[in-house]
Amino acid sequence: MPNLDVVELKPFVPARDYALSQQFYRDIGFTLASDGDGIAYFHHGETSFLLQDFYVRELADNLMLHLLVADVDAWHAHLDAARIVESYGVRMTPVVQQPWRMRDFTLTDPSGVLWRIAQNTD
Numbered sequence: 031m032p033n034l035d036v037v038e039l040k041p042f043v044p045a046r047d048y049a050l051s052q053q054f055y056r057d058i059g060f061t062l063a064s065d066g067d068g069i070a071y072f073h074h075g076e077t078s079f080l081l082q083d084f085y086v087r088e089l090a091d092n093l094m095l096h097l098l099v100a101d102v103d104a105w106h107a108h109l110d111a112a113r114i115v116e117s118y119g120v121r122m123t124p125v126v127q128q129p130w131r132m133r134d135f136t137l138t139d140p141s142g143v144l145w146r147i148a149q150n151t152d
Contacts, residue, residue: 057112106147
């Protein structure tokens with residue numbers, strides 16, 4: 031039987047203002063590991079994505095990423111303390127309990143990409 035193990039999935043995230051988006055992602059806690067030819071590789075632990083110097087509004091406005099974290103309240107407090115909303119003019123919702131057994135909040139990046147940051151609940 032062939033080995034069908036998946037090693038990684040990295041979405042390409044569009045950036046309307048590449049430099050601004052890079053700073054935004056560093057400020058929210060991701061590490062910039064490499065940058066070249068219009069592609070920046072970001073990671074936080076084992077989670078990663080590729081920021082691209084490419085923007086189509088319809089794509090950005092319809093892209094949603096789900097980030098599963100251990101402590102959603104700590105993430106929300108970190109972003110609030112870092113003044114991400116005020117610094118970047120983005121939107122962030124309060125943490126809420128969802129019917130699908132998760133507590134989450136949303137954060138929109140400077141290009142309009144929606145991040146749903148969540149924690150599992152039992």
